[in-house]
Amino acid sequence: MANPRQRSKAKSHRSTKPSIHRIRKLHQKSRRAPPLKGPEVLQQGWDKKKTVFQNYAALGLLPSIPIPNQATSSRSQRVQLPSLPEDIEEAPKVGFGRIIRDEDGNVIDIIIDEDESIEQEETNIPFPEDGEEKPSVVGKTEVVRKLEQLSATSAPVNRHTSTSERTWLHNLVDKYGDDTESMTRDRKLNVWQKTEGEIKRMIKKAGGVDKLRA
Template identity: 30%
Template sequence: MTSVRNRRKQKSSLPRQTRRLNDKRKKVRILSNAIIAAQWDEKLTLSQNYKNLGLTARLSRPSGGTQKELGKVTQSSAQQQQQQQLQSSAVKEAKIVRNPQTGEFERLEYVSTESVLDAPVTPSVTAATDVVKQLEQYAARGERTRERSQSEREQYWIEELIEVYGDDYERMARDRKRNIWQQSAGDIRRRVLKWKKQNK
């Protein structure tokens, strides 16, 4: 006989905690593109992999999976000249200008006794990686994917509609008995034309 505590544990609706977390983690498998699949590192997160490949995982702000890089910001020659001008002139105020839509930092407006100087901060554009170049070459080829072929059941259904209605697609669309998926007249017409092209 089991003890009262063990019986309570068996009846409990709460899930028991286990340490087998790796079984629950899903591995990302790239099946759509062979170029990306060859360069994919399973030890990194999706965002880190995309960053290494020179791609973006999200068009908006990244939500996670990346580490903040702490380092010196490289300045352009124009920004260095503006800094030298600021150091030489008597600066009294500096105003932060933010993007009204996203709220991100755009530039600093320095107000001096002589003039107002704008110092826009522009992110450095990274050069295209080898993966990006390969993907661009692949896209430039213009290869089309294989067109969907009609199944035997679909061909039988189209033959049945043609036998009854001929080329009257409006009546085919209204037939509740044969058109059980409620396809529109235009959709049936496209399917019939494709069937006629295949069965010439």
């Protein structure tokens, strides 16, 4: 039977690490999907059981052009592209060349395709001229159409100047007025090393030189 001194010694050396049950709970909480932040239309059409790519495809938010090197999950079906035979060499692209070597590895010829007619035909995409009406893109799904309407009717977000930034601009304007070039060269006041264009935009956002002076 342990004496009181040994019991107090065991209590003082008790581990403060979290228990296994607590660690398991923390892992389960970290594996939970974060809450979806966005318009209510997108939240209603979002399926939590699907991946992000599957939800985008179902909502019609994916481009019609196939994306190369697209990451697929283990459950999705992988498409095997047909490989070219080894004895057939791929034709060089426009502006590139192919080096031909002999059996010893010496360069004996360089083939460069200078025919740009194919490239011009591929890149000759008709664009509407000035004054012509651009064709409207119709959303594929109801979610896309509602998101486009929400984007067209939403007002721009007004950016406000912080208190510390306004104090810093007030000190610059109080010393140099509207001389932004001198503000840029001041190493003591221009602690953030802002350029002249950045200082002009910040003064404009804060309401102008007259408002900062007041």
